[in-house]
Amino acid sequence: MRVLVVDDNAADRKILRYVLERHDSEVIDAGDGEQGFQQAERHVPDLIISDALMPRMDGFEFLHRIKAAPALRHIPFIFYSSVYTGDRDEKLARSLGADAFMVKPKEPEEIWQEIERVVERARSREGTSHEVEEEEYLRQYSRIVTAKVEEKVRELERANEVIRQRAKSYRNLFNSIRDVIIVTDDDRIIADANQPALRDAFGYELHEVQGKDVRILYADDDGYRASAVPVARKRPEAGSVLEVPFTKKSGDTFIGELSLIRRLGEEGVPTGNIGIIRDISERKRVEEALRTSERERYQLEAELRLAAEVQAKLLPRSSPLLPGFEISAACFPARQIGGDFYDWLEISPGVIAVTLGDVMGHGLAAAVLMAEVRATVRSLSAHNEPEKAMQRVEYALRHDLERSEAFVTMFHARVEGKSRTLTFVDCGHGFAFLRRADGWVEELLPRGLPIGVPSRERYQEGRLTFEPGDALVLYSDGLIDARPELELTPKLLARCLEGSANSREMVERLTSLPGVPSPPPDDLTVLVVLCKP
Incomplete structure (x- = not known):
């Protein structure tokens, strides 16, 4: 089925995409209710899953617009949101016509079970008359609007009284503080x-x-x-x-x-x-504090510049030598330092391990985690196959990521030059594809959960064989976030690579797409493994 996921949190959208695509569902996503309604009109999905609190248009207004549109009102609608007002959010959602209200976070299995229940109920209602449902919805909505108007009037009255009392207090305060x-x-x-x-x-x-x-x-x-x-x-x-x-x-x-x-x-x-x-004693103290703060800021900037230099030195300085292959990459942090990284390591003659990781967030905190993740991957991938290496990386980082409330998406693989094979593990990353020499794009499966997301699942390996001219393309979500309106799919990105002479040119084309800002809004990393023609 086709599912529309609407959430301003990219990490939550990624989790829902993982759950749905595992069950052969096509996923369309949007960052707020306004974008979501446009996507719903364009694609008419079979199911909508939405957050409640979002910018521009929240989930409740989005649900109302869906139910008010004749062509969309019968689409099952599930809220997947955090709880901020006890059960009031769920009661409001139900009264507006929502089919279910799930509270974040949930295990992937629980999410899919709730989706199945909602879809099954929706199918059982097919063929029934919708006129009664529409009349009941309008009556409920009218009652809700009336109640909201009355509550707003009471809120305005209370606000006016507060304003009057504060104005009186402020006048007294103003009159008492004089030179x-x-x-x-x-x-x-x-x-x-x-x-x-x-x-x-x-x-x-x-x-x-x-x-x-x-x-x-x-x-x-x-x-x-x-x-x-x-x-x-x-x-x-x-x-x-x-x-x-x-x-x-x-x-x-x-x-x-x-x-x-x-x-x-x-x-x-x-x-x-x-x-x-x-x-002006206090002002003088503030001025001195500002001068101290300015000195500290200069010191912090110097330390950040040094940290950026150290982080840049952690990235490989030159491409690895692998007969029959070219490997190139580039990383552009959103700030001076970031949470993206790429790496390659010679396991044995003719065998190279490549990794692209994305730590949730950006800035100093993400950079610190990035250094720890990179070091862990390097130490465990040298003597372990990708599946076992990622399993041990997840175990080694589990407690640190849990304490820092973060997770890491990662694509880790081994390239064997002689057999031209790639063995890989996708840890919730998803931004990877194989572009064949004739332009055909292959999706890389299977996929697992990001490192740091609690689950009993074990990572699984995928395997493919390169033909001359084939290119493995890995990238972080910063490439998508830089131009969200372009809806950059693997096929569109693969089309941008047509006519590229080498892996370096492929990387440059993807990182310099028209309109990509500098610095990008999120850390942006691209890695290409090209099997020479």
Whole structure:
């Protein structure tokens, strides 16, 4: 059957694709409800599996649009989502017409059993009248809409009350946080001050400073004299700002920002001075913290550059020598460092092991895991056939991946030059195909689960024989994510390789497809094994 999978999480889409394709289902996927509805109209699938919370259009609105479309409303619909509101999500999904609601995560066997139950129920309903179902759906939807409108009205009323209370609180807060205003005569004797701010900043009551020299507020003579310079000019500029230390009644000091302006009488005649004081101690601490943070950022960038250099050195520097074959690869991280990697290792004369792996995510965390995965694969693949090597790699990395809540997709194979055979294991990767010399594309089966996904299944080997001109093409999902609108299938990618002279040119063609951004949105890696014509 044809199944539409709609989920903004690429890892969950990959798991569902694995489950469905194992049972001979054709999978179409989309990253949100809007794309999903377009795909549904275009392909009219036999089943839809959707996440609930997605950008642009969530799963509930997507389900409503499906049920409102005459040509699509009878398609069975399953939610496969995390739970955020208890059973409210499931109740809403059921009321909108969903056939089932599965909670992430589930074992692959459980997912397929639920799909079978839903499909069987849908088949048993075929041939019945849909008019009653449509009327009941419309009645249910009308009740839901009415309830939602009433709830929204209540929410708006509550929100308005909260806004009113916050506005009142904010006004009080604003009025209570004020700069200190000190009014003096020409002899710098304090005549007046705003009491709340004076008390907050200096700890004085107004009567304690009135009639006294403003020197009482300064922490040292240098600050007092510095502030006297613009006063002596008789016309201090309004924009003049000084930073001087002040002292509180308690004897504590703080750094203040002082602005001085002339005090004018009714007829514009200067009668004294006005000083506006703001405590900037916290700002100075923040500025120092920012300077420290900037130094740390520079240090981190330097360390990241060094890490990128180290990671680049972990990748093979030159192509391996294998009679009758060419092997080329390229890796472009989304950031300075990434989670993709490729590798090759000479097992024995004429036998090369090749690997392409993709650690979930990108950046520093993925890069650290990538280094561990690469080292593990190298140590275990030298003396083990692909199937046994991957089984031991999975066992060795299981606990680390579980603790880091990550998984790794990987394609690992051995190429034997003399017999021109390839023995491979696909650990949930899927982005691999064999392009025959005549342009025919072969899918590589079997496939297993990604490393780090709990399962009792064991990995299985696949085997193929190269003919002159055949090319094995491996790539990461970063190639697909770079141009999702092109729907790059293996056949389309194989067509891009027509006329390529060697494996290096094949890699360059795939990594420089028109419109691929630099850097790519996700780590992008391509590896090609070409059997020479």
